[in-house]
Amino acid sequence: MHPGIPDSADLLSRHALLLDIDGTLLDIAPTPEQVHVPEGLPMLLASLHRQMGGALALVTGRPLVQAVALMGSLPTSAEHGAVLCLPPAEPVRLNLPRVPDDWRAAAARLAEAHPGARVETKHAGFVLHYRAIPEAGLVLEQGLRDMIAGDARFEILPASMAWELRPRGTDKGIGLNALMESPAFAGRLPLFIGDDVTDQAAIAAAEAMGGMGLQMDASFETPTALRAWLASLPAEAEEKL
Numbered sequence: 398m399h400p401g402i403p404d405s406a407d408l409l410s411r412h413a414l415l416l417d418i419d420g421t422l423l424d425i426a427p428t429p430e431q432v433h434v435p436e437g438l439p440m441l442l443a444s445l446h447r448q449m450g451g452a453l454a455l456v457t458g459r460p461l462v463q464a465v466a467l468m469g470s471l472p473t474s475a476e477h478g479a480v481l482c483l484p485p486a487e488p489v490r491l492n493l494p495r496v497p498d499d500w501r502a503a504a505a506r507l508a509e510a511h512p513g514a515r516v517e518t519k520h521a522g523f524v525l526h527y528r529a530i531p532e533a534g535l536v537l538e539q540g541l542r543d544m545i546a547g548d549a550r551f552e553i554l555p556a557s558m559a560w561e562l563r564p565r566g567t568d569k570g571i572g573l574n575a576l577m578e579s580p581a582f583a584g585r586l587p588l589f590i591g592d593d594v595t596d597q598a599a600i601a602a603a604e605a606m607g608g609m610g611l612q613m614d615a616s617f618e619t620p621t622a623l624r625a626w627l628a629s630l631p632a633e634a635e636e637k638l
């Protein structure tokens with residue numbers, strides 16, 4: 398575990414916990430639908446959320462509906478900062494351009510041409526996954542780059558064995574900042590944990606606020622270790638009181 402992590406009592410009372418999902422809370426699976434949510438994880442997160450006065454959130458690239466289905470109803474920044482949900486309020490979506498339908502169709506054709514590749518649709522953009530066909534990663538990237546050439550409204554983000562085509566103007570740092578501005582998080586220091594290149598913006602945002610941003614490979618290493626640490630927090634905090 399990272400040496401700078403605050404002790405449990407300090408963490409629960411003075412910090413906000415902001416957690417990535419894939420590769421952090423959950424082990425990576427062959428496809429987005431095949432992730433396994435360990436029994437008790439949503440209940441553990443809900444319990445920590447209560448104990449932290451509401452200052453626990455998910456910061457994910459997944460669409461909100463998927464985050465809720467996997468982890469339950471928690472404060473969530475979804476689609477890399479494009480959607481903010483603070484239950485019970487209705488989710489708020491940034492006003493961003495959506496990728497043209499003909500790009501979505503072209504991406505589907507690209508995936509068809511490389512069996513094993515697949516397109517995941519999001520509200521404003523899409524993800525081209527190549528985990529099942531790693532050798533096609535560079536060709537698929539080039540196909541996407543040709544697609545957006547000359548259109549500065551969009552960008553291609555390297556993700557975990559995937560390329561994400563999305564509008565500029567949002568990232569996980571923007572999502573983290575929006576969460577930290579909400580009442581339950583105000584006055585607390587953010588502790589963000591993520592595993593992927595898309596998590597760098599949230600790590601930078603947490604550090605810019607005087608908090609901590611941890612990369613999984615340099616802190617917990619595996620989702621199993623992170624989940625065990627989360628499960629230990631309440632009991633450890635009680636011992637210190």
Ligand SMILES: O=P(O)(O)OC[C@H]1O[C@H](O[C@H]2O[C@H](CO)[C@@H](O)[C@H](O)[C@H]2O)[C@H](O)[C@@H](O)[C@@H]1O
Binds near residue numbers: 420457459517528556
């Ligand atoms: O920000 P996160 O919560 O980490 O979500 C990032 C992306 O995760 C999903 O894709 C990744 O995880 C899948 C399941 O383990 C894996 O099969 C895939 O190869 C990974 O790229 C999700 O599908 C994306 O929408 C998220 O942006």
